[in-house]
Amino acid sequence: MPAPTISKRLTELKSALLAATFAVVALAPHEAAAAPQTVKENTLSVGSDLTYPPFVYMKDGKPAGFDVELMEGIAKQLGLAAEFKDTRFTSLITGARANHFDVIASALYVTPERQKILNFIPYIKAGSSLLVLKDAKFRPANEKELCGKIIGSMQGASWLPKLKALSEDYCAKNNLGAIETREFDTDAQVTQALRSGSVDVEFMDNVVAAELLKKFPDDYAVTSSALIYPIMVGIATPPQNKELFNAMSDAFAQMRKDGSYDALVKTYGMEPVTDDEIKAVVSTAQ
Missing domain, CATH: 3.40.190.10 (Periplasmic binding protein-like II)
Structure with a gap:
């Protein structure tokens, strides 16, 4: 069998490199996708009342708890860094609607009244x-x-x-x-x-x-x-940022798929939500 020409070898090499590039992109969809718009660049700002263990509280000078670990996991999926803003519970909804932060994660119950002004992703039952x-x-x-x-x-x-x-x-x-x-x-x-x-x-x-x-x-x-x-407990975003809401919904779905959500629920002894319960709430998003 005769040896291939240099030109043919270069063509084959280019094809191989191109195929490898597509393979890398296919394996890393989260890295390839652009991060959603947030209040602070490269950051997911989270409003939380950090006085409410085991959901959100301060431990050794740092935010800790179920909601904190959940939001850190979601932020990681989005290629963002989670930043928690300690806010009293009664000011969380007004703070989110005024764009003081991107999302509320603070054991917030999903109620019909709140669903009129916020979009929810339920994550546990309580x-x-x-x-x-x-x-x-x-x-x-x-x-x-x-x-x-x-x-x-x-x-x-x-x-x-x-x-x-x-x-x-x-x-x-x-x-x-x-x-x-x-x-x-x-x-x-x-x-x-x-x-x-x-x-x-x-x-x-x-x-x-x-x-x-x-x-x-x-x-x-x-x-x-x-x-x-x-009742169900959920993370909430204002309706004006539907892009972020959809991105977080996808990120949460990925955490449920890869087992990290189940591990978190088991660690904290929470009661998980079902697919149907999530769909029922998410489908009402504005």
Whole structure:
């Protein structure tokens, strides 16, 4: 078989290099794709109330928790660096809508009211628990037993309108006394009010309550017999940045596919969302 000419060898070499280039591009789609527009270049700015373990909190001077690790994973998929902006819970939605940050990741419940002004990607299922002092005589098993009592809660919590409706529609009609709610800036302040006797019960996220019991098993008790007001928790973006929302949806889907999401859920003891639950919420995005 005669030796190939130099010209033919060069042609074959060019073809091989071109094929290799296409192969590299095909193997690295995230690197090839342009990053979505964000408030700060090359950065995914995340609004979080960093006082809410195990979702978001400070540990050794750095943001930590489930939401933090989730957003770092999503940012990595997008080729961005995650930057967390500590913001009180009641200011998170207004902050996102004013473009102070790109996304909210702070144990934010997905509610119909919030879906009117934000786009959500649900990532876990949660609900509420009733927390009392360990030696408390009043030990409510459900929300209907809160009539005539003082309830402590974080400001802006999604369950507050429900407790108000319960007080008006059930407690008042049955002459059981109104449910009085006292709101605080942080969950830690609510717990302090419980310790001081300013409130009878703390109404809180069930995962946060479980975390508190791990640290202080001799001080507190969860008395609710079942999850109250079950709901999904999601990361949220303002509707004006649909490009970022779609990119984060794809990044989250990739984390679920490669197993990193499942590992995170297992580490923190969270309840994962299903494909159908995600689609039902994401499909309502504006």
